[in-house]
Amino acid sequence: MRVFCIVTTLLLTACASGARRPVSASPSDTLAPTGFPATVRYVGVAHRSGEARSAEFWQRLPVAADGGAITILALSGGGGHGAFSAGALIGLSERADRPQFTVVTGVSAGALLAPFAFMGSAWDEQLTTLFRRWCCEQLMRSPGPAWLFRASVYEGKPLVQLVDRLFSDAMIEAVGEEASRGRLLLVATTNLDTQDIVIWDLGLIAAQHTDAGRRLFRQVLVASASYPGLLPPTLIRVEGLDGVYDEMHIDGAATAPFFIAPDLSEIPPGVRDALRGARIYVLLNRQLAVRGSTIPDRKLQITRTSFSANQRALARTTVEVHAAFAQRYGMTVSIASIPGDYPLQMPFDFRTDVLERLFDYGKQRALTGQLWTTPERALGQEERLDGPACETDMLTNVR
Numbered sequence: 580m581r582v583f584c585i586v587t588t589l590l591l592t593a594c595a596s597g598a599r600r601p602v603s604a605s606p607s608d609t610l611a612p613t614g615f616p617a618t619v620r621y622v623g624v625a626h627r628s629g630e631a632r633s634a635e636f637w638q639r640l641p642v643a644a645d646g647g648a649i650t651i652l653a654l655s656g657g658g659g660h661g662a663f664s665a666g667a668l669i670g671l672s673e674r675a676d677r678p679q680f681t682v683v684t685g686v687s688a689g690a691l692l693a694p695f696a697f698m699g700s701a702w703d704e705q706l707t708t709l710f711r712r713w714c715c716e717q718l719m720r721s722p723g724p725a726w727l728f729r730a731s732v733y734e735g736k737p738l739v740q741l742v743d744r745l746f747s748d749a750m751i752e753a754v755g756e757e758a759s760r761g762r763l764l765l766v767a768t769t770n771l772d773t774q775d776i777v778i779w780d781l782g783l784i785a786a787q788h789t790d791a792g793r794r795l796f797r798q799v800l801v802a803s804a805s806y807p808g809l810l811p812p813t814l815i816r817v818e819g820l821d822g823v824y825d826e827m828h829i830d831g832a833a834t835a836p837f838f839i840a841p842d843l844s845e846i847p848p849g850v851r852d853a854l855r856g857a858r859i860y861v862l863l864n865r866q867l868a869v870r871g872s873t874i875p876d877r878k879l880q881i882t883r884t885s886f887s888a889n890q891r892a893l894a895r896t897t898v899e900v901h902a903a904f905a906q907r908y909g910m911t912v913s914i915a916s917i918p919g920d921y922p923l924q925m926p927f928d929f930r931t932d933v934l935e936r937l938f939d940y941g942k943q944r945a946l947t948g949q950l951w952t953t954p955e956r957a958l959g960q961e962e963r964l965d966g967p968a969c970e971t972d973m974l975t976n977v978r
Contacts, residue, residue, distance in 0.1 A: 599814055599825040599827075600816075600822075600823060600824045600825045601824065608622045609819050609820065610817040610818065610819045610824070610826075611817060611818060611819075612795055612815060612816065612817055612818075613816045613817065613818050613823065614791050615784070615787070615791075615792075615795065618632075618780070618783065619779065619780050619783050619784050619795075620777055620778060620779045620780060621633070621636070621777070621778040621780075621841035621842075622770075622775055622777055622778075632841060633840070633841050633842035633844070633845075634845075634847045636763075636840055636841050636842075637840070637846050637847055637850050637854065638847060638849070638850050639761065639763065640681055640682065640763075640850070640853070640854065640857070641850060641853035641854070642761055643681050643682070643760075643761035643762050643763060644681050645760075645761065648678070648856070648857070648858065649681050649853075649854060649856075649857035649858070650678045650679075650680045650681050650682075650857070650858050650859075650860065651680065651681060651682040651683075651684070651839050651840075651857065651858070651859045651860065652678075652680040652682070652683045652684070652696055652860045652861075652862065653684045653685075653689075653837040653838060653839045653859070653860070653861045653862070654683070654684065654685040654686070654688075654689030654690070654692050654693055654696060654837065654862050654864075655686060655687075655688075655689050655832070655836050655837040655861070655862065655863045655864050655865065655894070656686045656687025656688050656689055656830065656831065656832030656836060656837070656864065657687065657688050657689070657832075657863075657864025657865050657926050658687070658688055658806065658864075658925075658926030658927050658929075659688070659924070659926055659927065659928055659929050659933065659934055659937070660688065660864035660865060660917065660923070660926050660937065661687075661688030661689065661691065661692055661864050662710055662934040662935075662937040662938040662941065663862075663864050663917050663937050663938070663940065663941040664688075664689065664692055664862040664864050664915075664941060665692055665695075665706055665707075665709065665710060665938055665941065666710075666937065666938035666939060666940065666941030666942035666943075666944075666945070667862060667915060667941040667942065667944060667945045667950055668692070668695065668696055668703070668706065668862075668945075669703055669706065669707055669938075669942050669945075670941065670942035670943065670944065670945025670946040670950070671945045671950070672700040672703050673942075673945075673946060674945060674946055674948075676945075677699070677700060678858075678860075679699060679762075680696065680697065680762070680860075681762055681763070682762070682763045682764075682765065682839070682840075683696045683697040683762075683763070683764050683765070684764075684765045684766070684767070684778075684837070684838055684839060684840075685765075685766050685767075685803070685831075685837075686766070686767045686803060686830070686831035686832045686835060686836070686837060686838065687803055687804050687806070687830050687831055687832040688804060688864055688926075689837065689862070689864065690766040690767070690799075690800055690803035690804055690831060691742070691745065691800060691803075691804055692706070693764060693765075693766055693781075694746065694750065694754055694764060694781070694800075697754065697757065697762070697764045697782075698750070698753060698754065698757065702750070705745075705750075709745065710931075710934050710935055710938045734811075735801070735805065735810050735811040738801055738804060738805065738810060739797075739801055742797050742800050742801050742804075743797060746796065746797055746800065748793055751785045751792075751793045751796050751797075752785070752788065754781065754782060754785040754796075755782065755785035755786035755787070755788055755792075756786075757782070758781075758782025758783060758785060758786050759786050762782065763780065763782055764780070764781045764782040764785075765778050765779065765780060765781065765782075765838075765841075766778070766779050766781050766799055766800065766803050766831065767779070767803060767831030767834070767835060767838060768799060768802045768803045768813075768828040768829065768830070768831045769828065769829050769830060769831055769833040769834045770826055770827070770828055771807075771812060771827040771828070771829055772826055772827055774834075775834070776831065776834040776835055776838075777828065778838070778841050779799045781796055781799065781800075784796050784799070795815075798813060798815060799815075799828075801813055802815065802828035802829065802830075802831075803828075803830060803831040804830065805828075805829050805830055806829075806830045806832075806927070807829045807830055807833060809927065812827045812828060812829045813827075813828045813829070814826065814827060814828075815828055835897065836863075836865075836890070836893055836894045836897050837861060837863070837894075837897060839859055839861075839901060843900065843901070843904045846908055851908060854908055854909070854910060855908065855909035855910070856909060856910070856911075857910040857911075858910070858911050858912075858913065859901065859905055859910055859911065859912045859913070860912075860913050860915070860951070861898070861901070861912065861913070861914050861915070862915050863894060863898075863914065863915065863916035863917070864917070864926075865890065865891065865894055865916060865917060865926075866891065866916060866917045866918070866919050866921070866923060867891065867894060867895055867898070867916045867919075867957055867958065868918065868919025868920075895958055898914060898954050898957065898958060899954070899958065901954075902954035902955075912953070912954050913951040913952070913953070914951065914952055914953065914954050914956075914957040915944070915950045915951050915952070916957055917937075917940075917941075921937075921940060923937075
């Protein structure tokens, strides 16, 4: 009887915590976060405003560059593998080879790095501290048996606390000041209700210089970094002509491993000449190479390897699409990914020593000029390595 009462209480608690305002029947491009203009986000070309918003994005770039070179940095997802990009950014700073990017974009782990990349070398100490002193091991903290009745295996509070600590009011204000000069900081989430990618203009949100703007800034970052099933989704309140609703947002990598723009279908004729020669940099927190190994005939190993194969294939396809797009308009693409011979752990291994090693490795690649390569060379890394894979099982962390 006592067990029955405990289970019933847990179920009722789960039901109560899941209560939210239902999704709107209105097109999502007519909705906006409460208290903000609709322009703080892009909802894709599938909606009626999508093409106009996409054209507006491309038209902003020559103005943002202010006569200089147009540079775009895209930071991919990858969980703890984000330590690679963090180290790479520090290495580029120390090498004095880090541009002031016109546009910085990020998804998932890349979303957490994007504001640091956007603000430049002046914030390198804070970025380094993340992997040297702040402990990320508690990000995968289980709530105990209650996880059976929750929306995720792990608690969401540690990630919220990390984001609060990483992105102080002072940093968000600094992002807003820099965005007011025209540069763009964009981060993607996935709207589970509509199954759309949503791209948020964090610079514009920060430039509101309000408490609500700072809350939304952090809320979007938490949502983008919340892997579905492992961390809870984030509810973002939006308003439309027919009422107020709660949208459910999760990891941006669920819909795109990385992105450089809200849409790649077309660049307006009036700005094509200005974009010719623009440089696109993609920091991939994953391996594009195929790692050869004998997979044990066990369900966890098969699930793990299938997941890795799917993510790698999606990343390779996305690189190909972006390379073709850039070539069409006379832009160049440089790719950085984790080489196939690096003993990479699974992305949700947040042990400090694991993150530090990968951070140092990314930094060293940048310092020695080995970071960037062409899309063709990156996609041609069909390295087949002898011996067993060095990845650990993501699912073994589930308690």
